Amino acid sequence: MSMNFEPETNAPSEVQQRRQANMLLIRLQWLVIFLLIAVLLWLYISQQRFQHSVTERLQGSEQVVSRLNDMDDRLFAMSQQTLPEPRVAASSQAQNQLDLLRIQIQAADRLLVDNNNSAAIELLRGLHWQLSQSSNEIAPALTVVIKQGLLKDIENLQAQSSQPSPWQLHNLAIQNIQAFLHNHDGDAEVNTYLQPSTQLSSLAGGSNKAITRRQLTIHETIMTLNLAIQASNMRDHDQLISYLTQARKQLAEDTESTTGTVGDVDDSANNLAMMDAPSDISEVIHWLDELIANAPTPTPLLTTQILKKPQ
Structure with missing residues (x-):
């Protein structure tokens, strides 16, 4: 008994299977392409939304900064005006x-x-x-x-x-005057200008060394100028003028040729420290006049x- 097997007519052929596989592969490729396009589109939309959100925030920040600047301007304008009296008493x-x-x-x-x-x-x-x-x-x-x-x-x-402060310049000028008085204690011109009269005996150590009235006046003037420097260091305008005036009076009390007045001096006291040392007592008195006229005041x-x- 022989058995014959015939091929099934319904089974796809090899060529058809290849075609079906190719079609499936093509469909998968298009599917992947569509998915990539969708992802790119989603990323683009998300980026646009993020950019829009950032722009809105920046605009909001600019508005806040603008308002703060306006508030600063208003506060500054208020500070330039007279402060109104408070309606309510300040808290304790x-x-x-x-x-x-x-x-x-x-x-x-x-x-x-x-x-x-x-x-x-x-x-x-x-x-x-x-x-x-x-x-x-x-x-x-x-x-x-x-x-x-x-x-x-x-x-x-x-x-x-x-x-340098005006007080320091005044001190320097006063010290220059003191230096001149120290160095010219025995100057004949000074002796003549102050018209020495009687001589006073020095009592220090029982010495018999005699000092003239001129020497005593210069010594007293130097001590008074020390007090003027102390007043200047304390920023005491009134005391400074008082001691300078007293020093001027001490130098000029025995003279007849001194005619300068405080009102006649120019406004250059701050330049005294840069001037050369005085050459005679009349110039010292002129310096003192300028120091008195331009004495600094505390600010x-x-x-x-x-x-x-x-x-």
Whole structure:
């Protein structure tokens, strides 16, 4: 019995299988392409959204900065005007802080009198930092004005520290006068100018050495000028003028040829320290006239003037 196997007619041929495989591969390729396109499109849309969000934030930041600048301008404009009287009395804490600030500013003034500008600058910087803290309860408008005054005072003191003060120039001029009086104690011209009369016996050590009235006058004048230098170091304008006037009177009391007056001198006292040494007593008296006419005055801190105003 023989068995014959015939091929199935429904099974796909080898050629058809290859075609189906190629079609499937092509479809997979297009699917991958479509997926890549979708991913790229999604990335593009996301990037555009992110860029738009960043742009909005930047615009918002610019608006905030613009508003802050406007507020600064308004505060500055307010500080240039007279402060209005507060409707409500300041709290006790704010008043205490204001009183303490006045005491600290007085301490800064004292440092300036002692010619300690660097310590005064550091103190003013500390006060400026103190007013910037959240614990400060002084009225905001007044705080702005005080802080501006502190900054101006610091700037002025830093500029003054780089150059001699008028007080120092006065001291130098006075020392030059003293040096002249020391060196010309026995000068015949000085002796004639002051018209010596009687001689006084020196009592020091029982010495019999005689001193003339001229020598005694010069000695007294030098001592008076020492007091003038001390007054200048203390920034005491009135005492400085008093001692300089007394020294001038001591030199000129026995003379008849001195005719200069304080009102006739020019405004050049600060240049005295740069002038040559005086050549005679009349020139010394002229120097003293200029020192008296142009005696420096203490310059109070701007912050001191602000705090003196009724708040």
